[in-house]
Amino acid sequence: MSPNKELIGASTRLLILSVLAREANYGYAIIRAINQEGEGLFVWQEGTVYPILHKLEKEGLVRTQWQEADTGRKRKYYYITATGRGALAAGTEDWAGFHKMITALGEGNHG
Amino acid sequence: MSPNKELIGASTRLLILSVLAREANYGYAIIRAINQEGEGLFVWQEGTVYPILHKLEKEGLVRTQWQEADTGRKRKYYYITATGRGALAAGTEDWAGFHKMITALGEGNHG
DNA sequence: CACTATACCTTGAACTTCAAAGTATGTCAA
């Protein structure tokens, strides 16, 4: 289990949208990409990520398309939508504001 | 309700510990202090904060002491412990690392 | 005496996350 579940849980959605804003991808690869990016800070489980992807789709932040890989395997690709990009931008801004506040509070402690 | 519940939920504990690292305080005032600090980004409810304070106490990150105010009112003061300061420092570091990652991902999107 | 603000706490519902298991397909080797 992750040592900082609470810290991490915050921006699951934001992180997924960030990854998809770079380029469309399918679920299984998204999970690997994010966990690699996390560099040990956390490891996301399939049971966590897939439901979030489904929710993002229901909310219209991403759309999906089944595609067949060269291997013959079927993959469900996720594409970020315009709405999704908007949500990502807004979320990133909120994140920055929140971070600023946390930092300010921290600095107050040894000033 | 807060417009960014998920973003906020992350570091409830961190925020409380930050406030208490500045100076000891009692629950009701902590809630007002944090919500003021949030500047509209979020508003915490009593039903959220009190249980967290109880948990922090059980974990030894804070200790408590009942005190009587000038008004005659009884208040439960929360003091951060050495363990609590350690947890705050560690949490802040993790937070910084996580923020760095989010930022890096965001920059990748328009680079 | 009613009303408001302070001050603490608990409960039930909704939601989130995880661990675990389930389903299915392609690859590789014996």
Added chain:
DNA sequence: TTGACATACTTTGAAGTTCAAGGTATAGTG
């Protein structure tokens, strides 16, 4: 063709988190 393994998607049950709402109690005000 059989077995093992990685890929790929999904669901389920349990544990945890947060909120809205309400409950208790006391001090001050009109």
